[in-house]
Amino acid sequence: MVYYFKARPEAGDYVIYMGLDKHENEDLIKYGLPEDIWFHVDKLSSAHVYLRMQKGQTMEGISAELLEDCAQLVKANSIQGNKINNLDVVYTPWYNLRKVPSMDVGQVGFHNPKLVRTVRVEKRVNEIVNRLNKTKVERTPDLKAEREQYNAAERAERKAQTRDKKRREEIERLEKERQAEIRSYKGLMVSQKMTSNKDVASKGKSLQELEEDFM
Structure with a gap:
């Protein structure tokens, strides 16, 4: 069983979820998504709570309200x-969650401690907790299938x-070839390589003589 909650509307369209117990948490740890942010009370037992960020967002994008x-x-x-009161x-x-076989059920560590953040909670705010509980939905999802679908x-x-990259590269290649062909054609048309009527006249032959030469 997984419990799903909706964050306050002004914070955006975000889903917060947590497992029923420590055994459920094992599947949440195993089949989470890269956009998920994990929350837990520091140094005390608590639920494993996850926030699903929007695709492309990072932990730094979490607003104060969220x-x-x-x-x-x-x-x-x-x-x-x-x-x-006043807990972290x-x-x-x-x-960043690290799980090894020697750990107890529901227990986790961290790959990189520098990626762990802490927020101080002065006291329980019933208004917030009650609002979240009103949005709670219980589901029994196939977490493995959801992860496979995501992958x-x-x-x-x-x-x-x-495919898009290769298509763009091919278009760019063809355009370069076209531009090169245009430059080559223009090179054939430069004045040094062209013969004018004046040039013909300077050679001392009449038009009739040139025609006869051609024939």
């Missing part, structure tokens, strides 16, 4: 953290970009 929604939801879903919530891109779409997009 960050507050995620942090409040994490705090509210921590048995210990929900009772504590850490967040990092999904692809297939990414491959198709890369192939389309490669």
